[in-house]
Amino acid sequence: MSDAFLLMALLAAATARGAAPLVLAALGGLFAERSGIVDIGLEGKMLAAAFAAAATAAVTGSAWAGLAAGIAASVLIGLVHGFACITHHGNQVVSGMALNITVSGLTVVLGYAWFQEGGQTPMLGPGARFAPIELPGVATLGAIPGLGLIYREVLSGHNLLVYIAAVAVPAVAWLVYRTRFGLRLRAVGESPGAVDTAGISVPGVRYRALAVSGVLCGLSGAYLSIAHHASFIRDMSAGKGYLALAALIFGQWRPVPTLAACLLFAFADAAQARLQGTPLPLVGVVPVQLIQAIPYALTVLLLAGFVGRAVAPRAIGVPYVKER
Amino acid sequence: MHPFESDALPHGAGVDIIASGRDNPGVTASGRARLGWVAPALLPAINLALALLLSAVVVLVIGESPTRALRLLASGAFGNAEAIGYTLYYATNFVFTGLAVAVAFHGGLFNIGAEGQAYIAGLGVALLCLGAGSWPTVLVIAAAVVVAAAGGAAWAFVPAWLQAKRGSHVVITTIMFNFIASAVMTHLLVNVLIKPGQQSPETREFAPTTWMPQLHDLARAVGWEIGRSPVNLSLLLALAAGGLVWLYLWHTRWGYELRALGHNETAAIYGGIQPARTVIVAMSISGALAGLMSLNEVMGVQHRLLLNFPGGAGYVGIAVALMGRNHPVGIVVAAVLFGALYQGGSELSFDMPKLTRDMVVVIQGLIILVCGALEHALRAPLDTLVRRATREATP
Numbered sequence: 001m002s003d004a005f006l007l008m009a010l011l012a013a014a015t016a017r018g019a020a021p022l023v024l025a026a027l028g029g030l031f032a033e034r035s036g037i038v039d040i041g042l043e044g045k046m047l048a049a050a051f052a053a054a055a056t057a058a059v060t061g062s063a064w065a066g067l068a069a070g071i072a073a074s075v076l077i078g079l080v081h082g083f084a085c086i087t088h089h090g091n092q093v094v095s096g097m098a099l100n101i102t103v104s105g106l107t108v109v110l111g112y113a114w115f116q117e118g119g120q121t122p123m124l125g126p127g128a129r130f131a132p133i134e135l136p137g138v139a140t141l142g143a144i145p146g147l148g149l150i151y152r153e154v155l156s157g158h159n160l161l162v163y164i165a166a167v168a169v170p171a172v173a174w175l176v177y178r179t180r181f182g183l184r185l186r187a188v189g190e191s192p193g194a195v196d197t198a199g200i201s202v203p204g205v206r207y208r209a210l211a212v213s214g215v216l217c218g219l220s221g222a223y224l225s226i227a228h229h230a231s232f233i234r235d236m237s238a239g240k241g242y243l244a245l246a247a248l249i250f251g252q253w254r255p256v257p258t259l260a261a262c263l264l265f266a267f268a269d270a271a272q273a274r275l276q277g278t279p280l281p282l283v284g285v286v287p288v289q290l291i292q293a294i295p296y297a298l299t300v301l302l303l304a305g306f307v308g309r310a311v312a313p314r315a316i317g318v319p320y321v322k323e324r
Numbered sequence: 325m326h327p328f329e330s331d332a333l334p335h336g337a338g339v340d341i342i343a344s345g346r347d348n349p350g351v352t353a354s355g356r357a358r359l360g361w362v363a364p365a366l367l368p369a370i371n372l373a374l375a376l377l378l379s380a381v382v383v384l385v386i387g388e389s390p391t392r393a394l395r396l397l398a399s400g401a402f403g404n405a406e407a408i409g410y411t412l413y414y415a416t417n418f419v420f421t422g423l424a425v426a427v428a429f430h431g432g433l434f435n436i437g438a439e440g441q442a443y444i445a446g447l448g449v450a451l452l453c454l455g456a457g458s459w460p461t462v463l464v465i466a467a468a469v470v471v472a473a474a475g476g477a478a479w480a481f482v483p484a485w486l487q488a489k490r491g492s493h494v495v496i497t498t499i500m501f502n503f504i505a506s507a508v509m510t511h512l513l514v515n516v517l518i519k520p521g522q523q524s525p526e527t528r529e530f531a532p533t534t535w536m537p538q539l540h541d542l543a544r545a546v547g548w549e550i551g552r553s554p555v556n557l558s559l560l561l562a563l564a565a566g567g568l569v570w571l572y573l574w575h576t577r578w579g580y581e582l583r584a585l586g587h588n589e590t591a592a593i594y595g596g597i598q599p600a601r602t603v604i605v606a607m608s609i610s611g612a613l614a615g616l617m618s619l620n621e622v623m624g625v626q627h628r629l630l631l632n633f634p635g636g637a638g639y640v641g642i643a644v645a646l647m648g649r650n651h652p653v654g655i656v657v658a659a660v661l662f663g664a665l666y667q668g669g670s671e672l673s674f675d676m677p678k679l680t681r682d683m684v685v686v687i688q689g690l691i692i693l694v695c696g697a698l699e700h701a702l703r704a705p706l707d708t709l710v711r712r713a714t715r716e717a718t719p
Contacts, residue, residue, distance in 0.1 A: 040495070040499075080693075083698075084693065084697035084698050084701075085697065087701075088697075088698055088700045088701040089700055090696070090697035090698055090699065090700060090701075091434075091696060091697055092697075093434050093436075093495050094434070094642075094646070094692060094696035094697045095693065095696070095697030095698075097436065097639075097642060097692060098689050098690070098692035098693035098696060098697055099689065099693065100689070101639055101643075101685060101688055101689035101692060102685075102686055102688075102689025102690055102693065103689070104682075104685060104689075105682040105683065105684070105685025105686035105687075105688070105689060106382065106682075106686050106689075108680060108682040108685075109382065109386065109679070109680055109682050109683050109686060110382075110385070110386070112678070112680045112682070113386040113387070113678045113679070119680070119682075239503060242499055242500075242503070245496075246496075246500065249496065287511045287515055288511075289507040289508070289510045289511035289514070290507060290508070290511055292507050293503065293504045293507035293508065296500040296501075296503040296504050296507075297500070297504060299496070299500050300486070300492065300497055300500045300501070300504075303486070303490075303492030303493065303496060303497060304486045304490040304491075304492045304497075305490050305491065305492070306490075
């Protein structure tokens, strides 16, 4: 087997690992934004979940307890966002920003006070985190040239949350496009007045959307601290929430294109890590930092209509006031 | 407001409410005459109290005494001349970024990009100071003001132009521009501007003639002795900027157009105001103000360009603008408060090792939440109270 093929396979595996948290968070954002609530708080929800998951897993020694705590923390943040934006018609961007900032401070303060490791949580043992899963038959199927390598290196050997992220995409697509909840969700984001007239509670749908967003962001945050890494590190989401938001916009608020955007961003990151310092044809050595800026620059270009066109849900960002 | 909408302009319901100390229609005319000051003066105080109360809960959870923490914080921030100097040095940054966010708010725009605008402006200031070692200090300062304002304005101009002409929303674009600025600056500092033979990514120190004069040196020149601290001439520039912003917003035609646009876009356009031009001008001014922050940090204190020197001041600006109700006077007061939190917070962490300085970030976030997002939650009950008081006063 040629080295180039193996390199591509390893790159694909790294892309999958990098894309998983983005996909989960972006799909979470999809629910919130499709319901008409700007979800700039993806970053904060991820970070809160990462901390809660790592702290709980460290204390209980159970990855599942950690996951549950992560989801609970993330949903709680989402509900505070809902309380400000849905119940009190607050500004959604301001609320999201406030929550992101609060969480970035709170996780460090609590982590420092509880674990005395400079804002980190203790390293987790094997039972306290989600370990890589060997898919069945890797030993025999992996020996097949070509496809076997793909099966062994790309498809197998990820942790549970990566597979959940993969399953989440069709599940979300089905939920949004094929169920009654999905129809109401999309309607509330386009024309809340019409939904209200039909006798459906606009705040009800929006709160539920934020709760689903909280669950998905919780999975995403838990992935960071108890699956991909083995502890919480301060600011460990490191802009991934904003990147997921960018992917959501890039994917035009649709599940499958959003997945494609996440894969693209994750691939850029994986390639950048592997190519560090290697000169590329035509351009020479590209500085790492400039490659890292590509997703952000692409999003700006997309929003400006230079590559494609991003059309947001019509009612996004507008608080719904039932009666004046 | 349509934060990501591509074909409409961004103004309207959302930000316009926080952009102004708009009179509440529920308050009667006589009530406004007598009690009109209540909401603007009392609301920030109540907001602050609520945010501090929530923070006190966090302190209790950690197992420390909130009252002792508050006392240590206050004495750390105002206990002696040196402490006050440090408080004012932090406040200088926050006056600039608070003004930047506020100017944008008045037009219904949310400039989250003050951080990146200050960062890019710092690059310009640093290049100037590195190259202007032989210039007289006065000339360097004058040039640095221009360069810092131009750098910040340039980094804000692109998102503003994209919003005005291409319909991409300024919130998302400025967030993206923060990341792009950070990537570009890391690249430049690590690969290009780094002082040769040194590990940490920073430039060489500027020549002392290009440093912003320290206030304690200036005071000594006129016979005053004040404690040594990093507070420098930038503080006076920040106060001057506050005065100019006040003039711009309430005493120029541009400021009127901006506020009109922020209040009601449709009416503003009907009145002959050009939204695109107004947005671009306001965002550029906002960026210029954010950029001026680099004078204090790069030229006044560090005397070199450091990685991530804005250190979150752009985000503090959001809290400062909201707390100061987007008025320069309020912003200066709020900036001093946040300066005190930053200075007192670092002193506090010496005495209470369980409380790190990040506690200040928590307070900052809670203040944005309470003053910004939950504004209406508090406003309605307060208005009811005011109305009841008015009714009792005028039977």
